Amino acid sequence: MQTLENKVVYITGGSKGIGLGIAKKLLSIGMRIAISGRKIDTVKQAAKSLSNDDSKIIAIESDVTSHESESNALKEIIKHFGQLDVLVANAGVGYFAPIENLTFDEWNNTINTNLTGVFNSVKASLESLKKSKGYIITIASLAGANFFENGSAYNASKFGLVGFTQAIMLDLRKHNIKVTTIMPGSVATEFGNNEVTDKDAWKIQPEDIGDIVADVLNMNPRTLPSKIEVRPSKPSK
Numbered sequence: 502m503q504t505l506e507n508k509v510v511y512i513t514g515g516s517k518g519i520g521l522g523i524a525k526k527l528l529s530i531g532m533r534i535a536i537s538g539r540k541i542d543t544v545k546q547a548a549k550s551l552s553n554d555d556s557k558i559i560a561i562e563s564d565v566t567s568h569e570s571e572s573n574a575l576k577e578i579i580k581h582f583g584q585l586d587v588l589v590a591n592a593g594v595g596y597f598a599p600i601e602n603l604t605f606d607e608w609n610n611t612i613n614t615n616l617t618g619v620f621n622s623v624k625a626s627l628e629s630l631k632k633s634k635g636y637i638i639t640i641a642s643l644a645g646a647n648f649f650e651n652g653s654a655y656n657a658s659k660f661g662l663v664g665f666t667q668a669i670m671l672d673l674r675k676h677n678i679k680v681t682t683i684m685p686g687s688v689a690t691e692f693g694n695n696e697v698t699d700k701d702a703w704k705i706q707p708e709d710i711g712d713i714v715a716d717v718l719n720m721n722p723r724t725l726p727s728k729i730e731v732r733p734s735k736p737s738k
Contacts, residue, residue: 505718506531509582511574513537513565513622514592516547518690519640522707523589523714525551528558530715535578537563538592555581565592565618566610571625578629585629589714590619591640593658597651608654615658616665623669627678634677638714639666643686643730659684663728670727679725681717685710686732703737 510527514520515536524534528551538544541562548560559581563574578585594614596607619639630637644652645659663682670680688710689701710731717726 505715507533508586508718509533509535509578509584510587510589511535511537511578511585511622511626512589512591513563513571513618515589516540516544516560519685519688519707519710520589520591521547521551522709523591523711524558526708526711526715528552532587533582534558535561535574535582537561537565537574539564565590565621566613568621568624571621575625575629584633585626586633586635587638587718588622588626588630588635589638589640590622592618592622593640595655597655599651600653603654611654611658612661615655616661619662619665630678631676635679636718637666637669637673637678637680638717639680639682640710641666641682641684643684643732645682645684646730667727670725679722681726682728683710683713683717684728684730686730687736700737703735704733705731 510532512520512524515524516538520536524536528534536544536548541560544560544562548558552558561574561577564570592614594611596603596611623637639662641662642659644656645663648656666680666682673680685705687704689697689704689706713729713731720726
């Protein structure tokens with residue numbers, strides 16, 4: 502994009518972790534932010550932790566597993582900001598267990614959030630992004646390229662997300678919409694019921710992913726980094 506000042510970005514799952522780290526970075530460089538999550542009180546608290554100025558950031562209650570919910574979120578964004586320039590599809594969940602212990606509800610929630618949820622967010626955003634010649638960034642995972650024990654649901658969702666993102670990248674180029682997937686390794690967040698402490702200092706930090714998103718959006722329009730793998734530079738022993 503030529504300039505990011507006052508561009509509008511919608512970040513799903515933006516109330517904590519990677520989503521909040523991205524929101525903080527993009528707000529600091531002059532973008533206007535909409536963050537969403539299932540619990541509006543939590544989302545509002547996250548938004549206020551970044552700014553009290555609703556001309557800069559708004560909180561939205563939305564469940565990405567529902568296309569209707571995401572469509573309503575987009576209507577709220579357009580009503581408030583008048584445009585949408587960037588979608589960061591970040592909302593995700595993870596359940597990790599051997600296949601014999603993985604429940605149907607855990608499987609369905611993983612696929613519906615991590616894969617179908619991104620489909621819903623993209624479909625809801627498309628017309629606005631066509632108008633703005635915007636950008637879609639999905640937050641996948643190295644688990645979308647590397648399978649591991651107890652990861653059947655999560656691996657399936659992230660392998661699918663990488664494939665989905667790469668395919669729509671080809672679909673949407675003709676509309677001047679750019680699409681990138683970012684595939685982080687270990688990130689210091691509460692994901693998987695982790696409690697972030699000093700022991701997580703070796704991991705990628707959420708603000709590092711924010712820096713990557715900003716760099717992608719700042720890249721010369723002629724160049725598209727369609728898939729980015731990122732990992733800790735020196736893993737813990």
